[in-house]
Amino acid sequence: MKSAVVVFPASNCDRDAAVALEQITGTKPVMVWHADSEVPDVDLIVLPGGFSYGDYLRCGAMAGQSNIMRAVKEKSEQGVKVLGICNGFQVLTETHMLPGVLMKNAHLKFVCRPQALEVIETQSVFTRKYQAGQRVVFPVAHGEGNYVADDETLDRLEGEGRVVFKYAPGENPNGSARDIAGILNEKRNVLGLMPHPERVCDPLLGGTDGKAMFEGLIEALG
Amino acid sequence: MNAPVAVTPEVVKDHGLNDAEYARIVELLGRAPTIVELGIFSVMWSEHCSYKSTRIHLKKLPTSAPWVIQGPGENAGIIDVGDGDVCVFKMESHNHPSFIEPFQGAATGVGGIMRDVFTMGARPVASLDSLRFGEPNHPKTRHLVAGVVSGIGSYGNCMGIPTVAGETNFHKSYNGNILVNAMCVGLAKADKIFYSAAKGAGNPVVYVGSKTGRDGIHGATMASAEFNEDSEEKRPTVQVGDPFTEKLLLEACLELMATDAIIAIQDMGAAGLTSSSSEMADKGGSGIEIDLDKVPQRETNLTAYEMMLSESQERMLAVLKPGREAEAERIFKKWELDFSVIGYTTDTHRMVVRHKGEIVADMPVTALSDAAPIYERPFVKRKPTSGKVSFEASRPAMESLLRLLSTPDLCSKRWVWEQYDYTVMADSVQQPGGDAAVVRVHGTDKGLACCTDVTPRYCKANPFEGAKQAVAEAWRNITAVGGLPLATTDCLNFSNPEKPEAMGEIVAGIEGLGEACRVLEFPIVSGNCSLYNETQGEGILPTPTIGGVGLLKDVHKMATVAFKREGDAILLIGDTKGHLGQSVYLREIEGLEEGAAPPVDLKLEKKNGDFVRGLIEAGTDTVHDIADGGLLVAVAEMAMAGGIGAVLRGQFEADKFIPFYFGEDQARYLMAVPAAEADAILAKAKKAGVRARHIGFTGAKNDKGEAVLTGVGLPPVTVTALKATHEAWLPEYMKG
Numbered sequence: 001m002k003s004a005v006v007v008f009p010a011s012n013c014d015r016d017a018a019v020a021l022e023q024i025t026g027t028k029p030v031m032v033w034h035a036d037s038e039v040p041d042v043d044l045i046v047l048p049g050g051f052s053y054g055d056y057l058r059c060g061a062m063a064g065q066s067n068i069m070r071a072v073k074e075k076s077e078q079g080v081k082v083l084g085i086c087n088g089f090q091v092l093t094e095t096h097m098l099p100g101v102l103m104k105n106a107h108l109k110f111v112c113r114p115q116a117l118e119v120i121e122t123q124s125v126f127t128r129k130y131q132a133g134q135r136v137v138f139p140v141a142h143g144e145g146n147y148v149a150d151d152e153t154l155d156r157l158e159g160e161g162r163v164v165f166k167y168a169p170g171e172n173p174n175g176s177a178r179d180i181a182g183i184l185n186e187k188r189n190v191l192g193l194m195p196h197p198e199r200v201c202d203p204l205l206g207g208t209d210g211k212a213m214f215e216g217l218i219e220a221l222g
Numbered sequence: 223m224n225a226p227v228a229v230t231p232e233v234v235k236d237h238g239l240n241d242a243e244y245a246r247i248v249e250l251l252g253r254a255p256t257i258v259e260l261g262i263f264s265v266m267w268s269e270h271c272s273y274k275s276t277r278i279h280l281k282k283l284p285t286s287a288p289w290v291i292q293g294p295g296e297n298a299g300i301i302d303v304g305d306g307d308v309c310v311f312k313m314e315s316h317n318h319p320s321f322i323e324p325f326q327g328a329a330t331g332v333g334g335i336m337r338d339v340f341t342m343g344a345r346p347v348a349s350l351d352s353l354r355f356g357e358p359n360h361p362k363t364r365h366l367v368a369g370v371v372s373g374i375g376s377y378g379n380c381m382g383i384p385t386v387a388g389e390t391n392f393h394k395s396y397n398g399n400i401l402v403n404a405m406c407v408g409l410a411k412a413d414k415i416f417y418s419a420a421k422g423a424g425n426p427v428v429y430v431g432s433k434t435g436r437d438g439i440h441g442a443t444m445a446s447a448e449f450n451e452d453s454e455e456k457r458p459t460v461q462v463g464d465p466f467t468e469k470l471l472l473e474a475c476l477e478l479m480a481t482d483a484i485i486a487i488q489d490m491g492a493a494g495l496t497s498s499s500s501e502m503a504d505k506g507g508s509g510i511e512i513d514l515d516k517v518p519q520r521e522t523n524l525t526a527y528e529m530m531l532s533e534s535q536e537r538m539l540a541v542l543k544p545g546r547e548a549e550a551e552r553i554f555k556k557w558e559l560d561f562s563v564i565g566y567t568t569d570t571h572r573m574v575v576r577h578k579g580e581i582v583a584d585m586p587v588t589a590l591s592d593a594a595p596i597y598e599r600p601f602v603k604r605k606p607t608s609g610k611v612s613f614e615a616s617r618p619a620m621e622s623l624l625r626l627l628s629t630p631d632l633c634s635k636r637w638v639w640e641q642y643d644y645t646v647m648a649d650s651v652q653q654p655g656g657d658a659a660v661v662r663v664h665g666t667d668k669g670l671a672c673c674t675d676v677t678p679r680y681c682k683a684n685p686f687e688g689a690k691q692a693v694a695e696a697w698r699n700i701t702a703v704g705g706l707p708l709a710t711t712d713c714l715n716f717s718n719p720e721k722p723e724a725m726g727e728i729v730a731g732i733e734g735l736g737e738a739c740r741v742l743e744f745p746i747v748s749g750n751c752s753l754y755n756e757t758q759g760e761g762i763l764p765t766p767t768i769g770g771v772g773l774l775k776d777v778h779k780m781a782t783v784a785f786k787r788e789g790d791a792i793l794l795i796g797d798t799k800g801h802l803g804q805s806v807y808l809r810e811i812e813g814l815e816e817g818a819a820p821p822v823d824l825k826l827e828k829k830n831g832d833f834v835r836g837l838i839e840a841g842t843d844t845v846h847d848i849a850d851g852g853l854l855v856a857v858a859e860m861a862m863a864g865g866i867g868a869v870l871r872g873q874f875e876a877d878k879f880i881p882f883y884f885g886e887d888q889a890r891y892l893m894a895v896p897a898a899e900a901d902a903i904l905a906k907a908k909k910a911g912v913r914a915r916h917i918g919f920t921g922a923k924n925d926k927g928e929a930v931l932t933g934v935g936l937p938p939v940t941v942t943a944l945k946a947t948h949e950a951w952l953p954e955y956m957k958g
């Protein structure tokens with residue numbers, strides 16, 4: 001599996017994502033600079049966490065207008081898998097590659113903690129190695145992870161099996177609609193999620209629940 | 223000069239300079255200063271920049287060891303952590319700005335200390351914050367806590383540097399003068415360290431980063447005066463932070479540092495362009511000429527005075543090798559940062575500043591450093607408090623424990639640390655809530671243990687012992703996770719040095735730090751002093767905050783506080799005499815702030831600590847130092863962290879019970895080890911001359927099978943109930 005990590009000026013989980021990818025796939029991902037307008041030929045593009053262009057406007061709003069995101073969008077339309085983590089998820093909604101929007105956390109504070117999640121959907125290249133209903137713990141670290149969409153969109157996402165991760169019942173960290181933590185696009189090749197699977201691929205960091213996502217991708221993509 | 227301002231006696235006074243200091247300036251220049259020069263002298267000779275009240279005392283501190291590469295005097299201290307890796311770290315106060323504008327004050331405190339670290343070539347890997355607020359029921363406290371915490375989070379989170387440890391305490395002496403001490407720890411390679419000495423003449427001086435505006439003018443002078451009712455009108459002098467630009471600056475600087483184009487580099491912190499340019503020239507034994515027309519400016523019509531004194535954030539000054547400007551410019555343009563050659567180094571030993579074709583300042587660089595005034599201020603050392611303390615021996619201990627766990631000082635600080643991204647960079651192997659944070663050296667099995675510590679109530683009762691205790695506790699916290707303590711940074715927060723009693727606290731405090739650092743081989747390699755922490759005549763408790771750094775050779779051999787197994791033997795290492803003087807118990811339960819601060823036996827501290835560290839290296843995984851609140855609080859913390867109960871079997875005479883469980887004797891640790899190993903460890907302790915006793919077991923449960931903490935004279939309380947009370951106070955308080 002060949003992968004690429006997009007680096008915006010204030011991405012700050014680009015290294016974390018690269019380390020996890022290299023550890024699990026055995027190959028270093030290509031780091032793609034935000035000012036570039038082409039993404040190399042890869043199987044997986046990761047949009048990492050961070051603050052893209054400072055995010056003084058809405059999170060990911062400026063990144064959504066960047067050259068590189070036009071290229072990412074084109075690749076995704078060709079079927080390349082795209083994984084947006086945290087700020088990457090925000091960028092995906094701003095680019096309209098995923099529906100809905102991520103608002104300020106309901107309690108208005110940044111939240112960093114180990115977060116229990118439920119795997120809702122395993123019919124995806126990202127979650128095929130998990131069991132449906134499995135409880136996993138990924139860290140969250142965000143100020144704007146409160147997923148909002150209209151009821152029709154939410155119904156559709158749930159109906160089409162595109163809600164992949166939910167926060168465990170009663171443990172929603174940000175007020176997100178229907179406890180949604182991560183969703184797929186219609187073609188199921190783009191996943192955006194607020195929690196950080198790349199930060200739990202090493203037992204010393206408090207768990208390895210994130211590994212199965214990358215292992216599943218390798219199995220599927222070779 | 224446009225619209226020259228006359229230098230009148232009133233103007234001199236407004237710059238915080240006294241008559242003798244002004245006379246000295248005239249003597250050094252051989253003429254009256256221009257207004258720009260006056261401004262430059264006022265900031266460089268301020269307490270904040272010149273250490274004029276403390277310098278003679280600070281000289282007594284131990285600052286060297288075989289592993290120290292750079293001691294005080296640079297942007298940050300540097301220690302060798304093996305394999306060509308070095309650790310660069312420093313702590314600095316941002317107290318006054320944080321009281322006036324808590325969000326920006328704290329945010330720029332974090333930003334400033336990060337620049338001090340990356341300007342030396344290190345990538346910051348951990349951030350810590352030692353915070354002291356006024357009493358919770360003071361009308362300002364809640365607002366200050368909220369602002370400071372979110373300011374720290376906003377800056378550190380955007381930078382992508384984990385905020386991993388710190389302290390948050392409350393005391394009425396900080397009602398009008400909170401303390402925000404920010405520490406940053408970075409990693410560099412030994413052959414890629416950058417210093418600030420601008421050696422050689424004819425080298426280009428480049429300005430990089432944000433544009434200069436009017437913010438923060440006279441911040442250093444503000445930080446050197448006591449507060450009064452008008453202080454809040456000083457809000458415009460608080461700088462505004464832009465972490466996005468700082469992130470770009472970090473990456474651009476590290477990219478430039480990968481080349482060999484830099485001769486010297488320094489961040490523009492307090493006193494901005496003035497201090498960076500004059501200090502670089504001074505350290506390099508050179509001179510410097512700068513042209514302010516070349517300075518990137520955010521506003522029109524900035525005067526020379528404003529530009530020289532602006533404390534706009536996210537700016538750096540570098541001296542490059544001649545001919546390397548284009549290469550450097552390309553890197554800064556890539557990161558979309560301003561870049562401008564604003565001058566050259568010279569061999570004149572003078573700092574010459576031009577603006578609109580005129581020379582607005584021309585002064586010897588040593589006038590700002592070596593010639594700065596040094597005061598040997600009169601001091602009086604107060605007699606330390608002493609005497610027997612009174613307490614009610616029959617008071618139910620478990621009820622007291624529950625109360626202590628919900629006090630502002632001992633309650634869980636989760637509400638604070640959950641607003642900080644402590645997992646970014648994926649190397650935080652010990653996260654907030656333990657004795658010290660541990661950050662793995664990226665790509666290796668080594669770890670840096672770091673913490674901040676001080677117990678101001680001990681320092682008030684006995685400035686000398688209290689300061690020793692601050693160092694000893696930092697040393698102990700690093701030891702408790704398995705680290706070898708290597709060096710410290712300090713933030714010496716005291717009140718008004720012009721008052722002999724306060725100066726006495728400073729002198730005794732520095733002496734205490736010195737003694738502890740010497741005996742524990744834990745030198746001070748960087749830091750700052752924050753004086754005049756006083757509002758309307760009321761000083762803060764003396765607060766010499768210590769930031770400690772230690773090394774774990776292998777992060778797989780690391781201890782944490784959480785109980786891990788049921789049936790483990792709980793061992794107490796160290797002597798327990800039951801010292802209740804100045805304890806949290808006495809203050810919170812009996813309402814008394816009396817007695818002597820606990821004495822610190824540094825040799826015993828070292829012996830016990832070395833023994834504990836040896837056990838951790840041999841596999842012991844559960845250790846906690848005993849600090850505020852005493853033994854029972856420490857056991858409760860271990861139980862809560864692991865979700866496993868404990869039974870304590872000690873039996874005491876009635877008047878020994880409370881002192882045993884709540885006394886704050888120093889040099890003590892708790893550990894939990896598999897029961898089968900307990901005897902061997904006790905024997906080993908005996909052989910090493912270390913006091914150790916088996917005080918109980920982990921894994922106690924009630925009839926319902928719930929984990930409980932219990933013991934002789936300690937009716938069972940579920941761990942869930944302990945946790946509920948421990949976690950409740952701060953979020954409830956912040957709701958208002």
